Amino acid sequence: MHIQHSDADPEAPTTDRLLRGLNAEQLAAVTLPARPALILAGAGSGKTRVLTTRIAWLLQTGQVSPGGLMAVTFTNKASKEMQARLSAMLPINVRGMWIGTFHGLCNRFLRAHWKLAGLPQGFQILDTADSLSAVKRIIKAMQLDEERFVPKQVSWFIAGAKEDGLRAKDVEIHDGQTQKLAEIYKAYEDQCLREGVVDFAELLLRAYELMRDNEALREHYRHRFQHILVDEFQDTNRLQYAWLKMFAGPHGAVFAVGDDDQSIYGFRGALVGNMADFEREFHVDKVIKLEQNYRSFGNILDAANHLIDRNSKRLGKNLRTDQGPGEPVRIFESTSDFAEAQWFLEEAQQLHRSGTARSEIAVLYRSNAQSRVIESALFNAGIPYRVYGGLRFFERAEVKHALSYLRLIENPNDDTSFLRVVNFPTRGIGARTIELLQDSARQTGRSLFQSVGSVAGKGGSNLAQFTGLIERMQQATRGLTLRDIIEHMLAETGLIDFYRADKEGADRVENLEELMNAAEAFVTQEGFGRDAVALPVDELSPGTLASRNTSRDVPGIQLDAPVTPDAETGEIMSPLAAFLTHASLEAGDNQAQAGQDAIQLMTIHSAKGLEFDSVFITGLEEGLFPHENSLQSNDGLEEERRLMYVAITRARKRLYLSFSQTRLLHGQTRYNVKSRFVEELPEANVRWLTPRNQAFGSGYAREYKSAWERGTGLGSMIGAGRVESSPVPKAMQDSRSATSSSGQQLRQGQSVFHNKFGEGVIVTLEGAGEEARAQVNFGRHGMKWLALSVAKLTPVD
């Protein structure tokens, strides 16, 4: 069965409204025939619009029914946005459609076929922290050295193996170490299965394997999903790509949208190469490029284009805009991270006074540690701000405790949850007791909960009380609403009282109350569990997988899920189980100070996909950005450059770049050289707010610093133009100074020139006379120790 493209006339009046306003490339992409397609969508080129319009167009022209397409994203946010936009375009129920994250869709798939997948019906999902603690338990149980098998690394190894599609038996053994790692992996696998839990990577791998090994199922789904759309394709890892191929089949109409220039997740396994592979393996005959940018002004876009052009491995793409040049990109050099923050503060205030909303001002930085100075500047000035990142709602300790109790009510054999709360709040169950319990459980191959009876003594009776508590709660919460279940649990376990008694527990009590609200919202608003409820009812009722989208039946495939146990609601899982799944899969927004007009602070990674009127990229220093750990390989550097590209293209109207000569990091002062990325921008689109120095430590910057330290306002300094350099104060020429071989006076923080290494900054000076040595930061050439009697260092001013 092949749908003819000519069936759908893009000019038909019904689709006219949908397609209005699209440019030529967008229109071409949206109305492509049902064949594999690759869309190279530059930043700000209307990628999401193309994706959603494509879906709407396919539906409206009758080429596919809502059940016959699947749309995959990486984040919940992206999938929600897609659903929201789609339901605004068409009067359809988006809920039952297969639009979601890789993990969400896999969850849905495995819920429907739990038996075939070899999972317990009510399997729960481990988040990263849960999975780490499971690994820790294994390492302890196997009596391995935690120095040699660092739990985090082991956990990373297991996830990495899964993402390469490898089971424990498939892991390549090179030496004793990998041998042991494979054993740990195996034990971990067994443990997860025993406890009825899966980790994130497992969701994907298991779904992939089930499709691979079950031909009837594979045929069914390949036939069913006539269209598969993938967002952010450049971020797919090996397993995700294999998964897509499995669902699509060799000729499936996969509509992949991505931007190789925005691939910034290589460090966690994303393979940009998947784009080229896809083009080749699916025989994509024409790649459509969306190069018209609707976001930024010309100077910003030119700067971005020029910068990214330095990367070697590119599919090739150049963004253009009709918006005119706009403001130049402004660059500021400061003496310290503190001064940089103050400068930002002044500029941001200025922007705000001239009409920019605070929420349209963003500060982007490479690493989280950089936010602190900026935060404190904003805090002291009393300006509202919001920091992204950090602990999210469902990851907070008190919330995790509460969730663990809930999971035990649902499944008492969940050892991870058992251990988390067995003695919290404390009930006299110590480490020794737990050890005995674990030994017994290990010997009999049962869960901790099941083994409680085998521990005698005081610890044993305390344990019995604990299991009694869980059993009582199981009874008492039967039939209650989700909110009431949680309320009951919080009271019964003493959790809420514990935090009420704690004089610093007010926030935690609030979060627990918030948990009840979240549960209630989950039940009412969401109609609970779009992801958790396996399939829309229409697919379940016949008891086979044949759906109305397929022209022929696929006999013999029974759904694993009991068919509609609750006639009224069609519920397949209990609301509690569904809510727990939701909590794992969707960690919840970070503290959303919603409603406040606040300045936005975030890492560049978390800024991806967002846009702001004014963007400040701070800390543009060698070692920080590009980060020193990335410089080992050229690939690493190119990824950093793409990161810079992403950062630049977040800005609509104004872009500010700043770097600092000095930065307090991890408790010590670092002397940095300005980032190469600053130099890689075209002169024509840039304006320096400070004189463009040939090197650091210019007279201007020193004068600037001393003016600042005297308390002179920065704003006045900016307009003041170049200030003549002043001699270095006598006080600074003490122990921190030395004389170079050429007889020049050197001091800490001094910019110097070396014939081989180029420009650098003196970080440390030691010894005197013949013994004098200097540690110099040469930026891209790294940090060097030089003997001053030998090395020729010329001060630069």
Next chain:
DNA sequence: TGCCTGAATTTTTTT
């Protein structure tokens, strides 16, 4: 059991 001290440890992050 819980409190204290010392040591380590710091790229980027979603699910």
Next chain:
DNA sequence: AATTCAGGCA
């Protein structure tokens, strides 16, 4: 600098 974590001790 700040936070987390393990281990020792009362």
